[in-house]
Amino acid sequence: MAACWLTVSLIGEDTVGAKGDSLSKTATAEETQAPEPFETDGTITLTDVGADLEDGEPCSGTGGYSDIDFGTQVNVTDAAGTLVATSSLGLGEKTEAGCTFSFTVAEITPGSKFYTVEVSHRGGLTQTEEELRAGALEFTLGD
Numbered sequence: 001m002a003a004c005w006l007t008v009s010l011i012g013e014d015t016v017g018a019k020g021d022s023l024s025k026t027a028t029a030e031e032t033q034a035p036e037p038f039e040t041d042g043t044i045t046l047t048d049v050g051a052d053l054e055d056g057e058p059c060s061g062t063g064g065y066s067d068i069d070f071g072t073q074v075n076v077t078d079a080a081g082t083l084v085a086t087s088s089l090g091l092g093e094k095t096e097a098g099c100t101f102s103f104t105v106a107e108i109t110p111g112s113k114f115y116t117v118e119v120s121h122r123g124g125l126t127q128t129e130e131e132l133r134a135g136a137l138e139f140t141l142g143d
Helices: 002-010 129-134
Strands: 038-046 073-078 083-088 092-095 098-108 114-119 124-128 137-141
Touching (some): 124 137
Parallel strands (some): 038 137
Antiparallel strands (some): 073 114, 083 098
16 A cells, blocks of 8 residues: 555656656656747849839839749748748839848748748848848849
8 A cells, every 4th residue: 555655646746767867757848848930031132123213112023033023932941951931022112222022931940050041043041040030131133
């Protein structure tokens, strides 16, 4: 009977392993909680587009840049090349620099050594997680 009581009283408490290590039956909430996804933002500017427009007017990619427009996909991949988040470009706006599109990518899976952000098929910008969390990424296409 005493052995039964001892077994029941140990359930849910720390137990001692063979080498005297303390083993916990329950992990704390902090240990079991996965890291929270994060977001980043940035812009892509087409320097050769919008010369005939006034600043602030809507614009879009033309000619060789026709793939850069409202809704163009933005992909984020991790160090293994796995797609971890996607988004799309906002409306283009004529700026002093050209035609600028902004984007925000949310729900990026944390924990990779680096990430690559790619707009359309234009090649990626590689960043550490810390850099990506800081946001304000800037892509430029054109001369």
